[in-house]
Amino acid sequence: MVVTSGTALGAVIGTIGLAAFGIFCGLLYKGFDRKIAAHMQSRIGPPIIQPFLDVSKFMIKDSVQPERALTWLYNAAPIVSLASVITVLLYLPFGGLTFTPILSGYGDLILVVYLLILPALAMVAGGFASSSPFATVGAQRKMVTMMSYEFPLAVVAIAIAWKLNQLYPGESVFGLAFIYSHPLWGHVGPAGIIGMLLLLFSIFVVTPGQLATVPFDIDEASPEIAEGLTAEYSGRNFALFYLADAAKMVAVGTLTVALFFPYDLSPLIGISGPVGSFIDFVFFLLKLFLVTTLTVTLTRVAVARLKISQVPTIYWGATTAIALVGLILLVVPN
């Protein structure tokens, strides 16, 4: 693929724009998450813009570096974490079919699955570098959680690509833009539908692990290890982790939407052009909101935190088994 100077400039501007909008959406969803969770618990909750206020406050607070910390790694971890999450967004069809991913054609679903590990790894490195016993315990737990959810997530990704390859042999079945433009639900039989539902369930279980929310927030576990990984982080460094977390919520939600709900509204209502694109974009944000609310907000209100030794059992046992059954039902001709 030839890269001209105009394309490169457009990509840079697009990257900056997507970074800003991805973070904005992430913070907004965090606001909705806190508000909805509060109402579910009969509380009023903070205003929706509270995450924005939090970030602006973090930026003016002291950015303390604990004594004996490995300073360069301690400071680099939040930067790498944020940059890697936004990199993931560049490969995802954020905004619907009209909005081709900025790096479409330069990376695929497998790359996205692997890139999603980077922010967590950066947090682990930052936790170990901070020289805090709480943070090192948190880092240890994060490693175990991360290794646990990767397996079922990989099964889901492979299942979708495998089925697409059966339907469209020779096509770029791992490309996110291709996956988004070729929904599977209408091309599978009853067993395939059940398979898709099982795979959807699996990714719904994986999402709280990816985002370190209840019941898989063992690496933070505030009452037990005082936020764990980020126990020693404050000020601008903590702000970057906070923004990375918000953007990751958008990235993981977008991945789920791309794999399982790749539908636009404009063809259905017969509107095209800029208005149609706008409607599709709003529809995409709505789907993202619903996926996030279901996987993060409702889940964290409904269930309690697990123990670290339960996490591999759940992911490597039940979730992987469900995903594998889903894969078999999806790819076996029916």
Added chain:
Amino acid sequence: MTSLPFWNPVICIIAFVILIAIACLFRSRGQKKYKEGTAQTEIFLSGEEPPAVEQRHIKSHNIYWGFFQTLKEYYDPTVRAHTGIINDFIIWLIAIAALTAVILLIASLT
């Protein structure tokens, strides 16, 4: 176009570097100062005295404690099987070789 996975690492690294620069720029807008050498920089351990630096880190054996705990029904017999006695390892080798030969024989007959 191919149905195999694809990735352009150069483009990925360029994008990553640009985003690192943006993150650094954003970080530079925040408060840089803190009170060095005060209680502010001491490790928080719920009021307890922090252990010596060399004792703060998790030993490599314990990093994957969650896994060992969960999969102990698999690990325990596996560890017991590793006796360190060469005779035991030779027996394992012969047993596995025999099993593989039987599987290959059955596979070739079907």
